[in-house]
Amino acid sequence: MEYFLQLFLGGLSRGSVYALIALGYTMVYGIIELINFAHGEIYMIGAFMGLIVAGVLTSLGWPALSILAIALIVAVLYSAAYGYTVEKIAYKPLRSAPRLAPLISAIGMSILLQNYIMLTQTPDFLPFPRLIPELAFMDRFSNYLGTSDMFIIVTSLVVMIALTLFIKFTRMGKAMRATAQNRKMAMLVGVNVDQVISVTFIIGSSLAAVGGVLIGAHVGQINFAIGFLAGIKAFTAAVLGGIGSIPGAMLGGLVLGWTESFATGYISSDYEDVFAFLLLVVILIFRPAGLLGKQRAQKV
Amino acid sequence: MKAKWFVTVLAVALAGMLAVGCGEKKEEKKAEAPKQEAPAAAKKLVLGVAGAQSGDLASYGLPSVNAAKLVAKEWNAKGGVNGMMVEVLPMDDQCKPELATNAATKLVSEKVSLVIGHICSGATKAALPIYKDAKVVVMSPSATSTELTQSGSYPNFFRTISYDLIQGNAAANFATGVLKVKKIAVIHDKGDYGKGFAESGQKSIEEGKLAKVVMFEGITPGGVDYSAVIQKIKASGADCVLFGGYYPEASKIVVQMHKKGLKIAFITDDGVKDDTFIKLAGVDAEGVYATGPQILADNEVFKKAAAEHEKEFGSAPGSFFAQGYAAAQTLLNAVAKAGSTDYDKVVAALRSEYVETPVGKIKFDAKGDAEGVSFSVYQVKDGKYVLVK
Structure with a gap:
């Protein structure tokens, strides 16, 4: 039973990592139906920015939690600017093009950003400072769950709830839903579609940056390629939960994390990915739109 | 209007990149041009050094290039190998098999008969058949995959490191x-x-x-x-x-x-x-x-080579420097003993002549592994790897 609990909580923490990245992914898809492959790279850029800020502030001798806060804020601003610019450069000119065109453009953007960071920063792995201090009351549970695991789980939950409320109840949220339903119609009734899409990208990129800093501090190392691997897992989580659905991204991430954790614990870690993707296939056979996705006619 | 502005910026940026890219390529060609003529003149002995020289594993490959340069310098100061000046020709593979075959093909097409490399086992495995067909002697300072030598498929392959x-x-x-x-x-x-x-x-x-x-x-x-x-x-x-x-x-x-x-x-x-x-x-x-x-800390050749490296490049040598140095030494020595770069004679000399190198006094066995080279255990103490005695 203890072993089961350990695996369960390990899967929960791993799943929250996936969910945190998947939330931004799925939000962009939900509004403009674009699989934003550059999302993983924005996450990586956020992590690099966090590392730079943390490095400077650590050398100035600031306390860990305030460094974390400042690093998060700077990384969010920086990544948001990146997300905004990427949308303007790579996706906006292709808005009326066939759906494959922006997809290719997104892949190109992802490769461009990855190589840009590799060339301008470093191809090496960099140690990320452990910005999340070990809280004393978590000591008893350290066998099950660390403080940084806790931080990530709570952050993903808060982000999920806040996003859901934002989209349901605010003016901008309504405009987003309108844009998602029918872009032309929304434009006709006076929604500034360009602005809505820009805001979507800014929010999505900010979430990626939060993920980058927290996960960087959790794992303890970053390099230019982390966005690619994280992007694949997050994309899987988003599809599993129903791409476009915000609670779905959370659920998909957790289900993926648990599957991997239990597959490793009870069978063999050699087959971790096999079981994760087997589950994905099975779920998509029975629920093609994902666990919480809306079943609707496909626009082809 | 806004979109146009972005497009312009992007276009300028891309054009800039292209210009830089072209500039680099031209330079590369210029640098290679004299080397291409070198074998024809038969006054030069080209030593190819293939391995990761850029990318995330570059720190494994670059020390071998430095090592080869130092050994070449030493021979050239003595009048070259059999009167031929030694020239080092680096070739990058980023430790990627697909780039390794390109690098091998390029070296072969430039009529290089001695190659130090490659660095990673996977890349070495991919490149070896090309060298084998062209009868090029290859010596890796770092590829440790057991089968490279033990399978017996590559009689042209040697290494100065022990295997997995x-x-x-x-x-x-x-x-x-x-x-x-x-x-x-x-x-x-x-x-x-x-x-x-x-x-x-x-x-x-x-x-x-x-x-x-x-x-x-x-x-x-x-x-x-x-x-x-x-x-x-x-x-x-x-x-x-x-x-x-x-x-x-x-x-x-x-x-x-x-x-x-x-x-x-x-x-x-x-x-x-x-x-x-x-x-x-x-x-x-x-x-x-x-x-x-295993690096013998009291190895005189290693001490001397490390001091040379410090003098020439202003830094301490990196990973696989000793192995790369040994590879360059044994290859050039074999050519000197064989009297030519003839494949069979060089291979025979590698198997029979002992050479004092930073990894010990070595020659190669029938499968291509260096005799007497082994592994030691190290432990991290106070932020450094130290030898466990």
């Missing part, structure tokens, strides 16, 4: 003989190198019968979290972990093991015996054991 089978045995013997652990969990990263190391370690432990292998599993490289596999190690009651793979995964596993309160011996391989590992794992790196090529 020996390395796995060294790690296993250290665990059972020196640390005297009883239950060992063997973990690897599913790659050629890591799995090869783990398998030979497992085999050696099972044959030794001094300890038990309680689990043998591969992990997914690049993962964010290895807590499940760590809980499994904990549940298995292992008192030692043997890990085959590279430093990014090793550092994550060690850090997370300590977070979960699992503080048992961690023995790993040469892919982790890199200072980056210590940087990444921080304090958690303390006490980790890693096997690495």
Whole structure:
């Protein structure tokens, strides 16, 4: 039973990592139906920015939690600017093009950003400072769950709830839903579609940056390629939960994390990915739109 | 209007990149042009050095280039090899098999008959058939995959480093003989190198019968979290972990093991015996054991070569410098003894002539492995790898 609990909580923490990245992914898809492959790279850029800020502030001798806060804020601003610019450069000119065109453009953007960071920063792995201090009351549970695991789980939950409320109840949220339903119609009734899409990208990129800093501090190392691997897992989580659905991204991430954790614990870690993707296939056979996705006619 | 502005900026940026790209290419061609003429003049002996010279594994490949340059300089100061001036021709493969075949084809087409390289086992394996067909003698300072020599498929291949089978045995013997652990969990990263190391370690432990292998599993490289596999190690009651793979995964596993309160011996391989590992794992790196090529600290040739490197390049030599230096020495010596670059004569000379190198006094056996070269065990102490005596 203890072993089961350990695996369960390990899967929960791993799943929250996936969910945190998947939330931004799925939000962009939900509004403009674009699989934003550059999302993983924005996450990586956020992590690099966090590392730079943390490095400077650590050398100035600031306390860990305030460094974390400042690093998060700077990384969010920086990544948001990146997300905004990427949308303007790579996706906006292709808005009326066939759906494959922006997809290719997104892949190109992802490769461009990855190589840009590799060339301008470093191809090496960099140690990320452990910005999340070990809280004393978590000591008893350290066998099950660390403080940084806790931080990530709570952050993903808060982000999920806040996003859901934002989209349901605010003016901008309504405009987003309108844009998602029918872009032309929304434009006709006076929604500034360009602005809505820009805001979507800014929010999505900010979430990626939060993920980058927290996960960087959790794992303890970053390099230019982390966005690619994280992007694949997050994309899987988003599809599993129903791409476009915000609670779905959370659920998909957790289900993926648990599957991997239990597959490793009870069978063999050699087959971790096999079981994760087997589950994905099975779920998509029975629920093609994902666990919480809306079943609707496909626009082809 | 806004969109147009962005497009303009992008266009300018792209044009700039193109211009830079073209400029670099031209320079490259200029630099290569005289080398192409070199074999025709027959006054020069071109020594190809292939391996990772850019990308994330460049730190493994560049020291060999420096080593080759130093050895070439030494010979040239003495009037060259049989009157031929030695010239070093570096060729980058980024440790990628597909680029390695390109590099090999390029070297072969430039009529290079001696190559130091490649650095990574996978890349070496991909490039070897091309060299074999062209009768080029290849000597790797760092490719440790067992089959490269032991399969007997590549009579043109030599190396100045020992191989995985020996390395796995060294790690296993250290665990059972020196640390005297009883239950060992063997973990690897599913790659050629890591799995090869783990398998030979497992085999050696099972044959030794001094300890038990309680689990043998591969992990997914690049993962964010290895807590499940760590809980499994904990549940298995292992008192030692043997890990085959590279430093990014090793550092994550060690850090997370300590977070979960699992503080048992961690023995790993040469892919982790890199200072980056210590940087990444921080304090958690303390006490980790890693096997690495034996470097005799009191080896006179190594001391002299390291001092030369310091003088020429202004820094301490990096990974596989000693092995690269030895490779350059033995190759050039073989040509000098053979009297020509004739393939059969050079190979025969490599197998019969002893040379004093930074890795000891060596010659090569029939399969291409250097005799007398082995692995030692190192441990992280105060942020540095030190030899375990």
